[in-house]
Amino acid sequence: MDFSPSPRAAALTEAVRAFVRDEIAPVERQLHERAAEMRRQHGGSALWHAPDEVRDLQRKARERGLWNLFLPADHGGLSNLDYAPVAEATGWSALAPFVLNCNAPDSGNAEVLLRYGSPAQRERWLEPLLDGRIRSAFAMTEPAVASSDATNMQLTAVIEGDEVVLNGRKWWTTGIGHPDCAVLIVMGLSHPDAPRHARHSMVLVPRDAPGVKVERMLDTMGFFDEPFGHGEVSFTDVRVPVSEIVAGPGRAFEIAQGRLGPGRVHHAMRMIGLAERALHLACERGLSRTAFGRPLVELGGNRERIADARIAIDSARLLILHAAWKLDRYGPAGAVSEVSAIKVAAPTVAQQVVDFAMQIHGGAGLSSDFPLAEAWTAARAVRLADGPDEVHKSTVARRELAKHGAGR
Incomplete structure (x- = not known):
């Protein structure tokens, strides 16, 4: 077996390392201090707003071809082996994945839409996500059950005619704190009588849908993980079209x-x-x-x-x-x-x-x-x-x- 990166991957890895070292690292501390000041002023859970410096870094990353490098090989991107050293280079800075538009959960959510999303879902959510115009969140873990066993998830996603109705609560919903978060991928119990691994569905829920409420932002040992953050989110009679189920019912x-x-x-x-x-x-x-x-x-x-x-x-x-x-x-x-x-x-x-x-x-x-x-x-x-x-x-x-x- 050969772990050598392709020439393209090797060049991209070096370019990312240089960009992180020369462009991102010099402004890291300043941005973290600004986020800390926002927390002090707003009680520790203020939404983070991307300052001009970050927007400028994102523009430079796009100009240098360092944008959306996480895309899989079958969609014009890199193989897992080729992307691995690129991902390592982004690990040097907590801010780098966001600047290069390859941060979690957006990269994982984008891959879900690439591989399983309908054309309408990709047009509505994937295109602006890859363009950096919106951000997304992933809602799976729940506070009332042992979420290490995903079959325990109890938030309901009941199909009623041409709608899905969601009720329940999630937490550690990563990405919900970003002011540009526009959509959540929510895992819900849709078919309780089905076989164990066919009971749940993944549903695309607009952040501004009636009944979606961020109850609180959660700190991780004192850190709020700006710019995305993790939140506890309640869903009360949230209704979205059945067409927002990803891939089909029961395929979570x-x-x-x-x-x-x-x-x-x-x-x-x-x-x-x-x-x-x-x-x-x-x-x-x-x-x-x-x-x-x-x-x-x-x-x-x-x-x-x-x-x-x-x-x-x-x-x-x-x-x-x-x-x-x-x-x-x-x-x-x-x-x-x-x-x-x-x-x-x-x-x-x-x-x-x-x-x-x-x-x-x-x-x-x-x-x-x-x-x-x-x-x-x-x-x-x-x-x-x-x-x-x-x-x-x-x-x-x-x-x-x-x-x-x-x-x-």
Whole structure:
């Protein structure tokens, strides 16, 4: 197997790295400080508004051909293997995916519409999403049930004639905080008597539909994840046309599996980019600061920790590239174990490396003067998002045990 990127992918990866380094990184701190000031003024849950600097960065990204790079190969984009190093490059900055229009959940929602949406759905929602004129949200997790088992979802999406009526509550609805959010993909129980994995449907719900209410914005360990945020959203007798069901009633799990495989590669490689930046900051700090008459890198086993971080990052990257290669070669069904493995490995490695970087920065590592506290929180959150570690380990173990006859 060959993990080498195509010439196009290699050129795009270098272009993204340069753009993140030269254009995005210099304004990161300023924008985060502005968002923090908005929170202080508005009680901690104010909607984020994209300032002129971000709009300007998005314009530059489009001019340089660095826009919508997440699009799959069968729609004029990149293979999973080719996009993986691009995703890593965007992981260097929390702002980069938004600037390049490849952020979650919009990229995953766009892939859903590309693969499963009707022509009318793609015209209404996909085209403006890819153009950056609107943003979207994904509503799946619920506060009243164990959402690690998606069959537990209880929000109802009842078909009544030519309408779907939604009632229930979701939370951790990513993207709902953005002022340009125009549509939600909502997973709802539509056929309770059907087989277990055919009971739910995915429905496109306009953000301004009567009965849709953002009850509150949720912080992630103190961070509100601007510019998108996560919200608790209630749906009270929300009515949309049946034509807004994606792919057809009862197909939510099929859609979710098609969506999550490539999305997990994107998440995992962004975690590698995040870990690389943390290690970079740790090395810079360790070489520039002294304690007890010696550079920090010479104290307390820090050289070994740097080596451990490099080994862990490179190992996780290879694991992800292998999963991406299998996705391209065999499709989602042929890479189930590998995709689950990277979902566990990548954020765990990132969290460990960021934790080391925070330690070597001392008190500064806990502050907003460096991106480390936010990076640690992001890595910790990803260990729950799109399925907790335990679910993915169970998947890997089940596949491994099946090789020895278990479950036959």
